[in-house]
Amino acid sequence: MNNEIPVPILDLKLQYATIRMEIMAAIERVMESQSFILGPEVEALEKEIAMYSQCQFGIGVSSGTDALLVALMALGIKPGDEIITSPYSFFATAGAIVRLGARPVFVDIDLDTLNMDATRVEAAVTKRTRAILPVHLAGQMADMDVIMDVAKRHNLYVIEDACQSLGADYYSRRAGSIGHLGCFSFFPSKNLGGAGDSGMVVCNDPALADRVSLLRNHGHRPKYYNQAIGGNFRMDALQAAILRVKFKYLDTWTANRQLHAALYRRLFTEAGLASENFQNRLEFPVILPKETGWGRHTYHLFQIRVQLRDELMAYLKTHNVWSEIYYPLPLHLQVCFTELSCQIGSMPNAECAAAETLALPIYPELTEMQIQRVVDTLTSFFKK
Ligand SMILES: *Cc1c(COP(=O)(O)O)cnc(C)c1O
Numbered sequence: 490m491n492n493e494i495p496v497p498i499l500d501l502k503l504q505y506a507t508i509r510m511e512i513m514a515a516i517e518r519v520m521e522s523q524s525f526i527l528g529p530e531v532e533a534l535e536k537e538i539a540m541y542s543q544c545q546f547g548i549g550v551s552s553g554t555d556a557l558l559v560a561l562m563a564l565g566i567k568p569g570d571e572i573i574t575s576p577y578s579f580f581a582t583a584g585a586i587v588r589l590g591a592r593p594v595f596v597d598i599d600l601d602t603l604n605m606d607a608t609r610v611e612a613a614v615t616k617r618t619r620a621i622l623p624v625h626l627a628g629q630m631a632d633m634d635v636i637m638d639v640a641k642r643h644n645l646y647v648i649e650d651a652c653q654s655l656g657a658d659y660y661s662r663r664a665g666s667i668g669h670l671g672c673f674s675f676f677p678s679k680n681l682g683g684a685g686d687s688g689m690v691v692c693n694d695p696a697l698a699d700r701v702s703l704l705r706n707h708g709h710r711p712k713y714y715n716q717a718i719g720g721n722f723r724m725d726a727l728q729a730a731i732l733r734v735k736f737k738y739l740d741t742w743t744a745n746r747q748l749h750a751a752l753y754r755r756l757f758t759e760a761g762l763a764s765e766n767f768q769n770r771l772e773f774p775v776i777l778p779k780e781t782g783w784g785r786h787t788y789h790l791f792q793i794r795v796q797l798r799d800e801l802m803a804y805l806k807t808h809n810v811w812s813e814i815y816y817p818l819p820l821h822l823q824v825c826f827t828e829l830s831c832q833i834g835s836m837p838n839a840e841c842a843a844a845e846t847l848a849l850p851i852y853p854e855l856t857e858m859q860i861q862r863v864v865d866t867l868t869s870f871f872k873k
Contacts, residue, residue, distance in 0.1 A: 496850050496859045498811040499678055503854045504742075508734060515730040522726070527706075530729040535689065537736055538673065541656065543666040544691035546698035549724030550705055553652040553674020556688035557585035557622075559722050560648050560670040563690075563700040566591050566619055573613050574622040574650075575605040575631075576819040576839040582624055582650050583820045592829065594618070595821045597836045601779035603792065603846070606838070607632035611639045620646040625654035625664050627778070627815075628680070628746075628787035633659045633667045640668075648672065652688070655681055656743060658784030665691040670701070675732055680746070680789050681739050687728040745853035746788035749860060753777075753791060753849065756864040762871060763793075774871045776845075790815060791851040798847050801870055808866045813848045 505512070519530060531549040539547030550556045566572065568590030574582055576595035583593040596613050599606040603626050610621060621640055623631040633649075640647045647668030651657070655673050657664040665671020671691045675683040690701045703710055704719030754777055757763035763775040770776055776794040780786055792815065795801055802812050819839040821831035833840070849863055 493809045494859065494862065495809040496811060496855070496863055498813050498848070498850050499852045500854055501677060501682070504852075507854075508738065511734045512731055515734050516727060519726050519730045525726050526723050528726050530726040530733065531724045534724075534729040534733050534736070537733065538655070538689050539691050541663070541736075542651075542671065542673075542691050543663040544671065545693045546691065546695070548690045548698060548701045548705060549729060550688045550690060550722045551724060552686040553672060553676060553679075553688040554581040554585060555720075555722040556652075556672035556674065556690045557581055557648070557650060558588060559701055559704050559720070560672055560690050561585055561589055561591070561620070562704050562719070563670065563697055564620060564646050564648070569617060570619040571615060571617040572620045572622050573610055573618060575624045575626070576821040576836045577603055577605075577816065577842055578624040578626065578650065578820060579652070579816070580820065580823070581652075582622060583823075583826065586622070587826070591619070592617075593622075593820070593826075595831065595836055595839075597838045598842060600794075600838045600841060602629060602631075602781060603627065603778075603842055604629065604631040605636075607635035607639075610636055611642075614639065614643050614645070618643065618645055620648060621668075622648045622650055623668075624650040624652075625657055627790040627792055628654050628657055629778075629781060630654060630657050630659040630664055630783060632781075632783075633662075637667060646670075652676075653679065653789040654787055655679070656739065656785065657787045660784055662784075666693065669694060670697060675728065680743065680787055681732060681735055683728040683732050683735075685725070685728055687724050687732070689724075742853035743785075743787050745855075746851055747786070749851050749853075749855055750786070750788045750791055752857060752860050753851075753864065756861060757793075757867075760864055760868045762864075762868060775867065788851055790848045792846045792848045794842070794845040795847055796845065798845055801867070802847060804870045805863075805866055810863050810866050811850060814843075814846065815848050817843055819843050 535547035651664040652674035708717035
């Protein structure tokens with residue numbers, strides 16, 4: 490390994506160093522209270538995240554995965570139901586559907602945004618379709634007007650998987666507020682990440698909020714008298730207290746991510762590796778992620794598309810530049826979904842994305858010098 494300054498994919502220690510005292514005080518507060526599950530810290534975070542997401546209700550849960558699961562349960566999704574979703578997402582999106590005996594019906598993505606191609610959704614609707622589950626990948630929202638339109642025409646529910654897109658906008662409407670239910674994850678590496686697992690469901694419908702909150706805690710109402718079969722999807726007070734500290738900085742961190750994305754775009758274009766011009770961008774070795782212009786992109790990820798992706802990734806690694814692949818195998822081709830009998834080639838765009846996307850470091854604390862080094866290293870790879 491050489492001794493160039495490393496560029497990690499994420500540096501949570503650096504972020505922690507800037508807020509250590511506040512985090513410690515929050516932990517101390519919870520420890521003194523000896524109240525660890527739900528309670529005032531969780532309720533306060535629920536209000537803050539709901540308001541931030543233009544929603545009336547927030548229900549703190551144990552993870553983003555459980556947010557998706559309990560949201561589907563609240564809608565009464567049952568065996569045989571079909572849920573239309575993206576094949577290019579984290580496993581939990583489809584996993585939650587299959588765990589309830591329902592069937593994920595995948596709609597291929599748009600290669601420019603890596604989100605489900607909204608124009609193809611309607612063709613996937615059948616008599617069994619109950620809901621649409623769009624994923625707002627990387628910090629940018631799917632084309633929600635088109636999706637909501639299809640949902641209205643066919644009387645379907647919409648759950649937004651906004652686990653990567655807390656605070657993203659679609660024509661001034663926040664991620665999570667447009668569908669019937671929105672799901673967030675506070676996994677440590679997300680833009681707002683805790684010190685462990687937790688998540689949240691948001692919505693504007695009081696009946697649905699009540700149902701989610703009932704199912705989050707075994708359907709107890711009152712305690713030990715069960716109105717429904719739920720689960721233990723409760724959020725910890727320690728997570729909520731820590732997240733409340735970090736939430737105050739979220740918009741500043743997001744602004745930094747956006748600056749980094751803009752710098753990447755400029756440097757790649759200046760290096761002659763990429764073009765911002767939509768018409769001829771395919772003629773360059775690096776294809777930059779498309780900004781739809783629909784509203785705030787929170788840049789959870791900055792995913793370029795390249796040929797020779799795996800060779801590039803290895804080359805970057807030898808130069809102490811770290812990258813990641815989100816995701817190397819699309820959901821429709823996962824071994825555990827063999828019984829869905831999806832074929833290779835059935836989702837060509839998702840399969841192409843799985844072969845070509847590479848996420849570059851974009852965490853808020855990254856310096857301009859580090860970003861320059863990422864671009865320089867890519868330049869030396871492509872010009873060697
Ligand atoms: C992170 C993530 C999840 C799951 O969240 P966890 O908190 O890790 O359970 C679901 N969907 C997407 C798109 C995600 O990125």
